[in-house]
Amino acid sequence: MSDFPSSKYARGKIFAKTGLKVGTNYATHYLRSLANGTNDKSALHKKTAEQVFGEFTKLRGTALKIAQSFSIDQGFLPEEFSEVMTQAQYKVPPINRSLVRSIIKRELGQYPEQLFMDFDTQAIAAASIGQVHKATMHDGTKVAVKIQYPGVRDTITSDIALARSLFKRLVSDGPQIDEYIDEVKNTLIHETNYIREGESIDRFHERFSSSEVLTPQWIPDLSTERVLTMTFIEGVHLDEFLSTSPDRERKNHYGQILWNFFHKQIYDHEEIHADTHPGNFLFTPDGKLGVIDFGCVKSFPEEFFMDYLRLLPTHLHRDEPAIKELYYRLGVLKADPDTDEKENQYYQFCMNFGYTFAMPYLENSFDFGDPEYKKLIRGYTKNAPITNEPRGNKHFIYSTRVHLGLYHFLMKLGAKVDTEGSQKVVEDVLSDALNDH
Amino acid sequence: MKKETKLKIKIAEAATGRYIENRRFTIQSLAKELEITPKQIFDLFPNRSSILRYFYESRIVIYREQLSSIKEYSTFTLSEKLNNIFLSLLDQFSEHREFVLLTYREMAGSPVRSSTFEKLFKEAIREIFQSDEQIATSAKILQNRFLYHAIYLQFHGLILFWKNDESHLYENSMALVDKWCALQEEIFYSKIVDKGFDLGKFLYYNSPINFTTSCALTAKRSEA
Numbered sequence: 001m002s003d004f005p006s007s008k009y010a011r012g013k014i015f016a017k018t019g020l021k022v023g024t025n026y027a028t029h030y031l032r033s034l035a036n037g038t039n040d041k042s043a044l045h046k047k048t049a050e051q052v053f054g055e056f057t058k059l060r061g062t063a064l065k066i067a068q069s070f071s072i073d074q075g076f077l078p079e080e081f082s083e084v085m086t087q088a089q090y091k092v093p094p095i096n097r098s099l100v101r102s103i104i105k106r107e108l109g110q111y112p113e114q115l116f117m118d119f120d121t122q123a124i125a126a127a128s129i130g131q132v133h134k135a136t137m138h139d140g141t142k143v144a145v146k147i148q149y150p151g152v153r154d155t156i157t158s159d160i161a162l163a164r165s166l167f168k169r170l171v172s173d174g175p176q177i178d179e180y181i182d183e184v185k186n187t188l189i190h191e192t193n194y195i196r197e198g199e200s201i202d203r204f205h206e207r208f209s210s211s212e213v214l215t216p217q218w219i220p221d222l223s224t225e226r227v228l229t230m231t232f233i234e235g236v237h238l239d240e241f242l243s244t245s246p247d248r249e250r251k252n253h254y255g256q257i258l259w260n261f262f263h264k265q266i267y268d269h270e271e272i273h274a275d276t277h278p279g280n281f282l283f284t285p286d287g288k289l290g291v292i293d294f295g296c297v298k299s300f301p302e303e304f305f306m307d308y309l310r311l312l313p314t315h316l317h318r319d320e321p322a323i324k325e326l327y328y329r330l331g332v333l334k335a336d337p338d339t340d341e342k343e344n345q346y347y348q349f350c351m352n353f354g355y356t357f358a359m360p361y362l363e364n365s366f367d368f369g370d371p372e373y374k375k376l377i378r379g380y381t382k383n384a385p386i387t388n389e390p391r392g393n394k395h396f397i398y399s400t401r402v403h404l405g406l407y408h409f410l411m412k413l414g415a416k417v418d419t420e421g422s423q424k425v426v427e428d429v430l431s432d433a434l435n436d437h
Numbered sequence: 438m439k440k441e442t443k444l445k446i447k448i449a450e451a452a453t454g455r456y457i458e459n460r461r462f463t464i465q466s467l468a469k470e471l472e473i474t475p476k477q478i479f480d481l482f483p484n485r486s487s488i489l490r491y492f493y494e495s496r497i498v499i500y501r502e503q504l505s506s507i508k509e510y511s512t513f514t515l516s517e518k519l520n521n522i523f524l525s526l527l528d529q530f531s532e533h534r535e536f537v538l539l540t541y542r543e544m545a546g547s548p549v550r551s552s553t554f555e556k557l558f559k560e561a562i563r564e565i566f567q568s569d570e571q572i573a574t575s576a577k578i579l580q581n582r583f584l585y586h587a588i589y590l591q592f593h594g595l596i597l598f599w600k601n602d603e604s605h606l607y608e609n610s611m612a613l614v615d616k617w618c619a620l621q622e623e624i625f626y627s628k629i630v631d632k633g634f635d636l637g638k639f640l641y642y643n644s645p646i647n648f649t650t651s652c653a654l655t656a657k658r659s660e661a
Contacts (some may be wrong), residue, residue: 097513098520099615105528106606113506121508150608150615226605 028252042371060296086387094126095149100133103147107227112145119145125279129192129295134232142232143219144196144292150226153192160185176391183394187274191295194228200294201230203271208264212257214288233290235282238412253273255368255415257289262406263422266429269305274398276405278412296398304330306433309426311360315354332392348393353380357403360419361426369409377407386430445481446499447471449492456489492533493545493554497561500525511615515572516622516641518565519588522558523595523614530599531607538600546593558592559585565623575630591617 095103100121104112112119115404116135119308123131130148137143164181190196198218205215214233226342236244258281265272273280275296282290300308309327314322327333327350337347355377367373381404410417451471455462459547464485482488500522504510513521530537545554562585566572572580595617599610 039613062438096517096520096615096618097509098524099611101507102528102611103608106531106611108607111503111506113508119508132460149606151612154604154609226608411567 033038053278093125094131095147097121099132099150100147103150104145104227107220107224116145127279135229137219137222142234143222144216145222145230146228146230148192148194148226153189156185156188156192156292158306160188173374179394179434180397183397187296187298187398190208193225194223194295195225197295197297198223198228198230199331200271202298203293204273204291204297207268208261208291212288213261213292214282216292233282233284233292235284235288235290237282238278238409241283248414251369251413251415253287254283254289255410255413256366256417258406258409258413259415259417259419259422260288261291262402263425266309267425269300271297271431272398272402273300274402276402278409281409298395298398298400298402300395301431304393304399306430308399309430311356312426313430315351315358316361318355320351323354330393330396334391349380356380357407360407361423364409364420365416365418367416368410369416374411377411438498441481442495444473444477444496445491446495448478448481449488449495450533452485452488453492453533457539488546489540490552490554492536493541493552494557496526496529496552497557499529500561503599514622515565515569515625516571516618519562519621520614520616522561522565523592523618524611526592527595527599527607527610528612530596537596543595546596556588558589562588571626572603572625573628575634576625579625616650 066322073318087205100123101111103114104110104115108115111132112135117140118136120134122133124134124144126134129152133144133145133352135143160181164178196222201216201218205217209215214235216230216233219229220230264278273291273294273296275293282292284290307326310326311323311330313319314326314393324333324337324347327347332350333347334345335343337344356373359373360368448467448471452462452467455467455470455556462485464475464478467488471600478488482491485556503525504521507513507521510518510521519579545552559582566584568578595610595614598613602610604610
């Protein structure tokens with residue numbers, strides 16, 4: 001038997017009965033108490049963070065990527081730089097057009113005008129590691145060609161060293177941050193291998209391409225470790241979609257697909273698309289959700305993954321002993337919160353954030369467009385860096401990124417989603433894990 | 438491209454391979470490899486050395502030929518155009534790397550003896566600068582043979598860097614070209630001197646402390 005509430009969140013519903021409003025009030029009260037608490041270093045940390053991350057925005061390549069990985073979603077660095085980072089993402093200058101030609105020639109053996117019937121020299125997307133161009137193959141197939149900036153892989157080590165020293169100025173726990181940074185470094189190295197990404201594209205296409213989800217197909221003949229060619233997906237990003245003032249039904253439609261996509265990943269949990277930000281999803285003209293960019297795909301260790309999932313039912317139950325035990329296992333708590341004031345601060349913060357986070361699973365549907373809920377989540381992410389000390393298992397970096405990314409996306413979309421099926425997914429996965437064990 | 442030029446390029450490229458095998462290769466062996474007669478080669482080149490030198494000249498010919506096939510080349514910025522010539526030559530050199538490393542200094546980059554490659558390279562650079570309309574007026578003063586020679590020397594530096602470049606497909610050399618050209622664009626597009634000159638001119642004619650202007654104004658007033 002799983003430790004998830006058996007009779008459809010029997011205990012969770014006790015909390016649910018009082019509704020979102022009570023939950024909101026409870027959490028708001030907690031947030032207020034946080035805000036009223038004195039933290040002398042807070043202002044200083046925030047100022048330092050702004051300065052340090054202001055410097056990051058001037059850099060290109062992995063330094064920027066590292067900074068983005070440690071965005072506010074991770075919850076231990078000040079909010080201010082998150083906004084700076086978000087802007088920086090769109091400020092990355094594209095690789096010059098001559099360099100693009102030359103990279104393609106060296107990697108694929110011929111210049112783009114020889115390889116493709118048409119090749120758009122203007123990048124349709126530019127990020128820290130590479131940029132994407134639209135092209136048409138000689139057989140008429142529309143493709144997206146992702147090109148890596150030369151030397152990016154070699155800069156990872158030096159950029160990581162730079163990031164390490166900068167982060168140590170911001171956070172108080174040195175050894176712990178090393179573990180986090182190494183995790184980011186390994187993920188970045190994987191991200192720079194486009195053959196690996198191509199293989200992920202193939203696997204995700206097999207797993208998820210359906211009447212609702214559209215994923216690209218990898219074209220290995222036109223791909224190397226530094227150039228990746230895949231079929232092109234027509235569609236618009238979230239902001240453009242919202243600018244068309246879509247009705248509630250359409251918003252809910254896409255929100256539901258994304259929600260289901262996320263939970264389907266939980267179901268087979270072999271690999272998770274770990275870069276849930278709006279730039280990686282497209283709203284296609286035929287009502288499908290396009291999922292692109294499979295550079296950051298994670299396979300979490302089984303033990304961590306199950307413990308992470310268990311956080312959900314334990315918070316829905318408000319089962320404090322179980323929550324505490326999980327927090328110890330996941331490295332969130334280092335000492336007994338009953339005897340240690342600092343630990344208690346962490347404990348209270350995480351538990352309340354957990355309650356808020358579990359809210360969508362309380363009933364059979366949840367409205368992410370609810371402004372109260374948005375305010376709550378924002379309040380937690382804003383107040384997350386209690387003492388700028390990283391806490392928790394290193395895998396939280398990407399698991400939280402995925403989960404919070406999903407919530408942020410749905411909140412921005414303003415979608416109401418049916419959560420009944422997803423409750424069952426989590427329940428089944430945990431139940432299977434228990435049986436296997 | 439003319440048929441004759443194509444044949445000349447084919448001969449020169451084949452000669453680079455022959456040269457690596459045997460520096461004293463014969464025209465007969467080259468002709469045999471290309472399935473043409475030695476006379477056909479001698480009609481185009483006076484000797485073995487001229488064939489090898491033509492390899493370098495022909496890189497500029499190929500670079501020029503490629504320009505017509507590049508979409509929107511006319512909209513390229515100075516940095517992109519400079520990148521294009523540097524990278525195009527580097528791409529071509531990479532295909533004959535061993536030959537280039539053995540002969541570049543002697544046949545193309547000699548500090549004492551001017552080569553046809555040098556002349557063609559500088560011409561191409563001059564065209565890039567002269568056709569660019571975004572270059573600041575003040576920076577146009579810098580556009581002279583010294584600039585073209587300086588860029589030619591930069592190219593030698595790039596070849597030296599590329600020679601020792603152990604990165605994947607010499608991507609560090611590409612990155613160097615990119616950064617180098619971006620800096621040059623920054624310098625030549627900068628309007629700082631233009632603006633400074635504009636301000637100076639304004640002050641010269643309008644400042645009350647300007648002696649010449651004041652005297653001229655006083656004289657005019659007295660005349661009136």
